Amino acid sequence: MPxxxxxxxxxxxxxxxxxxxxxxxxxAKELFPEKVxxxxxKSVVTIDVSASFAxxxxxxxxxxxxxxxxxxxxxxxxxxxxxxxAVVGNYKVTFxxxxxxxAHLVYYDPWxxxxxxxxxxxxxxxxxxxxxxxxxxxxxxxxxxxxxxxAGYSFxxxxxxVADLYEVEGNMPQxxxxxxxxxxxxxxxxxxxxxxxxxxxxxxxGNNTFALAIHPEYIRYALSAIRQxxxxxxxxIGIITQSTPIKDLVQYDGLPTSCQQQYIKTxxxxxxxxxxVDYVLTGSPADGxxxxxxxxxxxxxQQIGPNLVAFDMAMNLATTDHVVLTIFRMGQWHNIKIGLYxxxxxxxxxxxxxxxxxxxxxxxxxxxxxxxxxKNLTFVKADANHIFNHVAPNRIxxxxxxxxxxxxxxxxxxxxxxxxxxxxxIAKKYFTIAYTDLSPFYSFxxxxxxxxxxxxxxxxxxxIPQPRWFTWDETHHQWISSPISVE
Numbered sequence: 001m002p003x004x005x006x007x008x009x010x011x012x013x014x015x016x017x018x019x020x021x022x023x024x025x026x027x028a029k030e031l032f033p034e035k036v037x038x039x040x041x042k043s044v045v046t047i048d049v050s051a052s053f054a055x056x057x058x059x060x061x062x063x064x065x066x067x068x069x070x071x072x073x074x075x076x077x078x079x080x081x082x083x084x085x086a087v088v089g090n091y092k093v094t095f096x097x098x099x100x101x102x103a104h105l106v107y108y109d110p111w112x113x114x115x116x117x118x119x120x121x122x123x124x125x126x127x128x129x130x131x132x133x134x135x136x137x138x139x140x141x142x143x144x145x146x147x148x149x150x151a152g153y154s155f156x157x158x159x160x161x162v163a164d165l166y167e168v169e170g171n172m173p174q175x176x177x178x179x180x181x182x183x184x185x186x187x188x189x190x191x192x193x194x195x196x197x198x199x200x201x202x203x204x205x206g207n208n209t210f211a212l213a214i215h216p217e218y219i220r221y222a223l224s225a226i227r228q229x230x231x232x233x234x235x236x237i238g239i240i241t242q243s244t245p246i247k248d249l250v251q252y253d254g255l256p257t258s259c260q261q262q263y264i265k266t267x268x269x270x271x272x273x274x275x276x277v278d279y280v281l282t283g284s285p286a287d288g289x290x291x292x293x294x295x296x297x298x299x300x301x302q303q304i305g306p307n308l309v310a311f312d313m314a315m316n317l318a319t320t321d322h323v324v325l326t327i328f329r330m331g332q333w334h335n336i337k338i339g340l341y342x343x344x345x346x347x348x349x350x351x352x353x354x355x356x357x358x359x360x361x362x363x364x365x366x367x368x369x370x371x372x373x374x375k376n377l378t379f380v381k382a383d384a385n386h387i388f389n390h391v392a393p394n395r396i397x398x399x400x401x402x403x404x405x406x407x408x409x410x411x412x413x414x415x416x417x418x419x420x421x422x423x424x425x426i427a428k429k430y431f432t433i434a435y436t437d438l439s440p441f442y443s444f445x446x447x448x449x450x451x452x453x454x455x456x457x458x459x460x461x462x463x464i465p466q467p468r469w470f471t472w473d474e475t476h477h478q479w480i481s482s483p484i485s486v487e
Contacts, residue, residue: 032143032195037197039197040129040147040197041155041157043096043129043130045076046064047066047092047094047103047189048061048091048094049083049084049091050090051088053087055087055400056399058382065078065188067189069116070130071130073118073227075117075118075223076093076117076119077116077131077223079204080113081188083108095128096128096155101119104117105117107226110234110364111173114202118477131191131199132199133200133219134196134198134216136200137200138177140162140163144192144200146158146179146181146187146190148189160180160181160211162177162179163178163180163210164178165177171365172240172365172368173241173278173308174218174308175217175312176212176214177215178210178212178213179192179201180209180210182206189203189204201214215309232316234343235318235342236340237284237315237338237339238280239286241276241278241296245272246273253293253328254330263305266305267305267306270307274305276295279368281374282371282372285341289336290336293329294327294329296326298326299314301326315340322337322338324338347363349471350415351469352415352467357387358379358380359415360377370401377415378401378402385464388456391433391454391458392437394441401439402436403436404418405434407421408425408428409434423485423486423487426486429459431458431460434454434455435454466486467483467484469482
């Protein structure tokens with residue numbers, strides 16, 4: 001999740017923007033015309049998030065950066081981790097001139113680190129510009145600059161170059177572009193501009209020397225759908241990928257040198273790596289068909305090389321319910337047919353607030369971390385006065401590394417089943433919870449690993465707020481709250 005940072009008072013933005021930008025602009029004059037920088041900075045916004053609660057953590061506040069990508073519709077682009085996954089809260093946008101407006105969530109990607117907010121188009125100041133994504137992908141050593149909210153103190157500008165075109169990074173694997181420049185906390189969601197002032201990537205991580213940015217093909221694809229009022233089609237087979245050095249395939253797995261030489265000719269800028277399987281999600285279509293170390297050479301007969309985005313897009317655009325992968329595995333070639341699933345169906349779109357905790361069904365990210373199948377029931381302790389004090393008391397942090405099995409010996413396989421049993425639990429006041437503790441913990445100087453079946457006692461207290469459903473409304477783009485009747 002995004003770093004919590006100091007939030008400036010609204011009236012300070014315009015002053016600090018003017019104070020902090022001139023020096024870097026002068027330093028960047030030779031590479032980037034001042035007019036280009038001025039146009040770019042007018043598209044950049046600061047996003048302040050105030051979360052009442054979320055599927056992944058307690059309520060909190062944080063900030064990030066974003067940019068206007070469509071003034072006519074009021075669409076803003078930022079990172080998924082700035083928006084927050086399954087967050088019930090508020091978004092406030094500050095434009096370059098200090099004007100603030102409320103925003104609401106339109107879409108965030110189930111796996112990739114980007115999402116879209118929306119403000120009323122009439123509320124966008126006239127002088128604000130759009131960040132236009134270039135149709136050309138980044139190239140090596142390309143000069144770039146970022147206007148971001150670095151470290152949360154002010155808008156700032158940094159220049160650099162494209163250092164690598166084929167990184168695979170992120171909480172979930174995404175084709176990333178490595179940049180040589182300084183992007184400290186607060187620049188998450190900053191557009192990466194070329195010398196023409198066009199965006200060529202979206203920054204999502206970095207430090208004082210380098211940054212990682214999302215490949216622009218993801219953004220172009222999603223924005224096209226959003227502008228049409230559609231949800232981007234996102235499909236997967238259920239694998240966590242990584243970059244694998246091709247020389248290791250030759251040395252350890254017996255890849256013929258002739259294949260390596262042909263690969264270098266076909267992908268001269270990415271000839272050092274291929275896309276390999278790091279991990280297979282439990283219960284996914286790929287489970288039992290693919291294994292760690294497998295190399296994805298082609299999808300539906302199309303060689304992908306080091307381009308993870310090509311692999312992702314081929315799945316999105318597939319016209320059948322499956323794909324055929326050409327896999328290199330321990331010296332042998334295999335063509336494997338694997339089914340596709342809709343990533344939207346694994347997003348968290350329903351939550352239950354019960355006993356001071358937020359219950360939800362695991363998405364692919366939480367399933368990956370826990371090593372179990374998606375859609376299993378879990379929860380996070382959201383309120384200070386929650387009733388689940390005895391559940392997984394030794395966890396290193398309060399997260400979602402618990403698989404709920406039953407309440408009062410009644411098996412619970414879904415969120416709906418939980419909603420149905422809550423009234424009887426409240427009526428009894430004293431009940432039991434059975435669960436699998438999936439988190440590591442320290443005890444007497446030792447780190448304990450592995451799953452632990454557990455059972456604990458729970459007392460429902462009268463002062464606890466009434467349990468409620470929270471359901472994502474796809475039409476109006478908002479969370480709808482409704483009480484769970486306890487009578």
